[in-house]
Amino acid sequence: MALGSGYQNRIELLQGTLDMLILKTLQWGEQHGYGISQAIRAGSGEVLQVETGSLYPALHRLERQGWVSSEWKKSDSNQRAKFYKISALGKEQLARDYERWGRMVASIEGIMTARRGAV
Amino acid sequence: MKAPYWQDWERRKRDLAEELESHLRMAVADRMARGESYEEARREAMKEFGNVPLVADVTRERWGWLRMEGLAQDLRYALRTLGRERGFTAVAVLILALGIGANVVVFSVVHTILLRPLPFVDADRLVWIAPPDSGHNLSGSTYSADAYEDLRAMNRSYTDVTGYYAFSSPDNLKVTGAGDPKPVTDISVAGNFFQMLGVTPELGRGFNAEEQRNGGVVLVTHAYWKRYLGADPAIIGKAITLNNKPIPVVGVLPESFDFGAVFQPGLKVDMFDPQKMEDIRYQGNTLTLIGRLKPGVTLEQARTEATELFPKFYWQKKQPLSLGAYKDAALPIWLKEYVSGALRRSLTVLWGAVGMILLIVCVNLSNLMLARAATRTKEFALRVSLGAGRGRLMRQLITESLVLSGAGSLLGLGMAYGATAWLSQQGSIALPLMSSVGVDETVLGWTVLIALVVGVVLGLAPAWRLTGTNLQESLKESGPGTSHGRRHERVRSALVIAEVALACALIVGAGLLLRSFLAVMEIDLGFKPSHAAAISIETPNTIQSIETFKAFLQEVQSRVAALPGVEAVGISDNLPLLRNRGWGGPTAKGKPIDPKHGHGAFVYIITPGYIEAMGMRLRGRDFAWSDDDHHELAIILNQKAASELWPGEDAVGRMAVLQGLDVRVIGVIEDVHESNVEGKIGWQMYLPAMTKQWGAADLSLVVRSKQPVSSLTTSVLQTLRTVNPGQPATEFRTLEDVVNHATSPRRFFAILVGIFAALGLILASLGIYGVISYGVTQQTQEIGIRMALGATRERVQAGVLGKTLRMALVGMGAGVVVSYGMAREIRSLLYGTQPTDLATFAGMLVLLTMVALLAGYLPARRASRIDPMTALRNL
Numbered sequence: 001m002a003l004g005s006g007y008q009n010r011i012e013l014l015q016g017t018l019d020m021l022i023l024k025t026l027q028w029g030e031q032h033g034y035g036i037s038q039a040i041r042a043g044s045g046e047v048l049q050v051e052t053g054s055l056y057p058a059l060h061r062l063e064r065q066g067w068v069s070s071e072w073k074k075s076d077s078n079q080r081a082k083f084y085k086i087s088a089l090g091k092e093q094l095a096r097d098y099e100r101w102g103r104m105v106a107s108i109e110g111i112m113t114a115r116r117g118a119v
Numbered sequence: 120m121k122a123p124y125w126q127d128w129e130r131r132k133r134d135l136a137e138e139l140e141s142h143l144r145m146a147v148a149d150r151m152a153r154g155e156s157y158e159e160a161r162r163e164a165m166k167e168f169g170n171v172p173l174v175a176d177v178t179r180e181r182w183g184w185l186r187m188e189g190l191a192q193d194l195r196y197a198l199r200t201l202g203r204e205r206g207f208t209a210v211a212v213l214i215l216a217l218g219i220g221a222n223v224v225v226f227s228v229v230h231t232i233l234l235r236p237l238p239f240v241d242a243d244r245l246v247w248i249a250p251p252d253s254g255h256n257l258s259g260s261t262y263s264a265d266a267y268e269d270l271r272a273m274n275r276s277y278t279d280v281t282g283y284y285a286f287s288s289p290d291n292l293k294v295t296g297a298g299d300p301k302p303v304t305d306i307s308v309a310g311n312f313f314q315m316l317g318v319t320p321e322l323g324r325g326f327n328a329e330e331q332r333n334g335g336v337v338l339v340t341h342a343y344w345k346r347y348l349g350a351d352p353a354i355i356g357k358a359i360t361l362n363n364k365p366i367p368v369v370g371v372l373p374e375s376f377d378f379g380a381v382f383q384p385g386l387k388v389d390m391f392d393p394q395k396m397e398d399i400r401y402q403g404n405t406l407t408l409i410g411r412l413k414p415g416v417t418l419e420q421a422r423t424e425a426t427e428l429f430p431k432f433y434w435q436k437k438q439p440l441s442l443g444a445y446k447d448a449a450l451p452i453w454l455k456e457y458v459s460g461a462l463r464r465s466l467t468v469l470w471g472a473v474g475m476i477l478l479i480v481c482v483n484l485s486n487l488m489l490a491r492a493a494t495r496t497k498e499f500a501l502r503v504s505l506g507a508g509r510g511r512l513m514r515q516l517i518t519e520s521l522v523l524s525g526a527g528s529l530l531g532l533g534m535a536y537g538a539t540a541w542l543s544q545q546g547s548i549a550l551p552l553m554s555s556v557g558v559d560e561t562v563l564g565w566t567v568l569i570a571l572v573v574g575v576v577l578g579l580a581p582a583w584r585l586t587g588t589n590l591q592e593s594l595k596e597s598g599p600g601t602s603h604g605r606r607h608e609r610v611r612s613a614l615v616i617a618e619v620a621l622a623c624a625l626i627v628g629a630g631l632l633l634r635s636f637l638a639v640m641e642i643d644l645g646f647k648p649s650h651a652a653a654i655s656i657e658t659p660n661t662i663q664s665i666e667t668f669k670a671f672l673q674e675v676q677s678r679v680a681a682l683p684g685v686e687a688v689g690i691s692d693n694l695p696l697l698r699n700r701g702w703g704g705p706t707a708k709g710k711p712i713d714p715k716h717g718h719g720a721f722v723y724i725i726t727p728g729y730i731e732a733m734g735m736r737l738r739g740r741d742f743a744w745s746d747d748d749h750h751e752l753a754i755i756l757n758q759k760a761a762s763e764l765w766p767g768e769d770a771v772g773r774m775a776v777l778q779g780l781d782v783r784v785i786g787v788i789e790d791v792h793e794s795n796v797e798g799k800i801g802w803q804m805y806l807p808a809m810t811k812q813w814g815a816a817d818l819s820l821v822v823r824s825k826q827p828v829s830s831l832t833t834s835v836l837q838t839l840r841t842v843n844p845g846q847p848a849t850e851f852r853t854l855e856d857v858v859n860h861a862t863s864p865r866r867f868f869a870i871l872v873g874i875f876a877a878l879g880l881i882l883a884s885l886g887i888y889g890v891i892s893y894g895v896t897q898q899t900q901e902i903g904i905r906m907a908l909g910a911t912r913e914r915v916q917a918g919v920l921g922k923t924l925r926m927a928l929v930g931m932g933a934g935v936v937v938s939y940g941m942a943r944e945i946r947s948l949l950y951g952t953q954p955t956d957l958a959t960f961a962g963m964l965v966l967l968t969m970v971a972l973l974a975g976y977l978p979a980r981r982a983s984r985i986d987p988m989t990a991l992r993n994l
Contacts, residue, residue, distance in 0.1 A: 032141065032142070032145070033138065033142050034141070034142040034145040034146060035145075038149075051169060052139070052142065052168050052169055052174045053169055053170075053173060053174045053177055056135075056138070056139065056174055056175075056177075056178040057177045057178045057180065057181045058181075059178075060135075060178050060179075060181040060182060061181040064181065064182065075145065077145070077148060079141060079144060079145060079148070080137075080141060081138075081141045081142075081145065082134075082137075082138045082141065
């Protein structure tokens, strides 16, 4: 996953962030891999571009953990594609991830906005 | 791995490819919808997507069951790594091959002798019926024909009882008719012998009812049929001329049937004939008994029946007084127990010894692997930082060790094939069933099991070590001389100490067995085996009277004695350690006969000169040619018989009674070990061959000469042929060979355990060397600094040697304790040697100390040659 501006500015997202984004995307309805990447890109205002090399391993891992399930279907454009659907377990996981994310953002924010840190 | 797994794997792979393709198609479609041309859209979509196979690869890794691909990869990697470290690999594989090969050989012997059922139908229902504790002393475990027939008729425990004539000597018949007469070995068996054991001839048939009663036909062994009858498929019904009588062949026994291997290790039998009971009815105890238990009958029930039944049997029905001769004289034991029971402990010890070798091998290699792991810490840390999981690394290490143990097992298996093939050809080792020793499926299965266990154990040590440490630290760590390295070294030292302790036990075990073997070799057998040899001689069939027989014996002896180099010559119909034969013993004339003391005695029917030729020690006089039917009957007794007949008196000159006849004791010989080297000695009596009273058959000529036997064979055989043209082409057998055969099981075990001890010692010294040498390498800089600060070379050397000795001493301390426990366990295998034998223990300590010093000396010398400047510069 990288910022849209290019390879040299690539920033590694914290572990689990991509999982959270995928699960969130799927909460709006089942979607195929291409659709998920497009949704994240569009949702982030073209800033976040999900690399396929990260997306598909993540999808297959999520499926293995039982957080999503998959099914081959016809897409809107009448193309055959593999659609992923979030499971009940996945929804719980999303809630946990989001809650943790919130705490992390808050704590990082706390550090960044402190006038004098112990760091 | 099952096939569906592969299909599933392939299906999922296609599925993924399709998924990624659909992604691309949709991306292209979107771009084209935005107005791009197909080519442009395709190119851009591809660029955006990235490397398709790579994406597929990393995605597949998430499946978590990459087993197949991962395994192949691990294997490739393992082979590449091991191929790079050729020296290490070669040493490791060789050590493993030795350890595993030794285990496979011993297992195949244990499997053949102890674990596998005997090669008969339902062999686990067969029992050996003999007096309690008679062991393999056939003379003490035979019964009369009358007793055999009564047992068959009266028992309720057995579906059938069979037996064989126990006192046939090798080369007891000769094949005549075509060229020189050739000796053959024939065993007379009860007619139902093969039927009862479930052995079916591969050609022809077994003995029919008429033949079972009257004999007169033979079944030949597969080997004899192939070798001497040209594997003639039409042999059935043809006759072979045995002792000038044509005897029809009714069948050929299957190759798998080996009488000697089961009943008389080392004996090669050529043919079998049905024993006509009438012929042996008055010969006394001549038949061994084997029974097959009825279904549902327990051994215990058979034993109870035996105690009730056997007192009702006669030694000879013609002598009513012989009723009850077999009271308390029958205890059925499993046939398997009879064949191999006595070897169980020896084989268990052997098995234990190779098990220890394998342990030492594992410890040693674990050490090597640990040392290697230490140098690979950084490699693994790097791989972890690049994303390899710990599980993956562990699997990698175990794959490597499995490859090593697999290669070692293959090589070891090759060695075992050779060793077992060689062992199976060693007719001179008097162990049962040895001819069928080999690598079969069970042995292969055992090998695979060992390989797997060893592989996993070897891999676990470094895996535990690598994954149990903080790899991030390892990346930063410069390596040598750190506290971490020290802790690591302690583990390795502990392993070496364990190794030394095991080696101690092995050496002590081997030492004790070796000393026992030497003690057995020192046993005074009552005759001198060196410089003497025996050859079986044939009586001409022209002999009709005792006078011509005597003349024949005299002529043979005087002619052979005249040959150059011959010092003494004599003839006997029985040789010690070869064959058993018991008769009712003599009683002292004029003394009341203790009915309970009816004593059996070994019989040797001999000519004048035999006692001298054997190197036996005689008090009184030897037989003279005049001790014949025209003179007083004479007898020579052994010391045991003489002293028990006339306690506290000199037996020479006394009158004894034998088979109702007065016989004069003319001499007493010192006891001869007649049936085994280590066991007790029974009564023996020697009777002159020149009397028609005793009768002699199956004669052996004993020649004492300083010349090698091979140089005598031709001249002696020529001489025998001039006296009797019918003399078959028999061969000399040295008395030393006879003794060696009798002691061969002990020699076999002592040598094997000795080899294992040597192996253990070498491995332990390698282990010591490895640890010390590694320690010196790790401390090169430290030593350099100390030398720069003024430590002398001697001091450095003494330091390293001291460390070696400390380690060895701790190991030996533990080893003495282990050895002591082990020695007590093998007490029953020792002869004339205490389990606490001081010389053995002291010898072991000296030997190990010396080996440890040698193993420590090389690294110590290297340490003392460290150039302080070089060492410091490299700091």
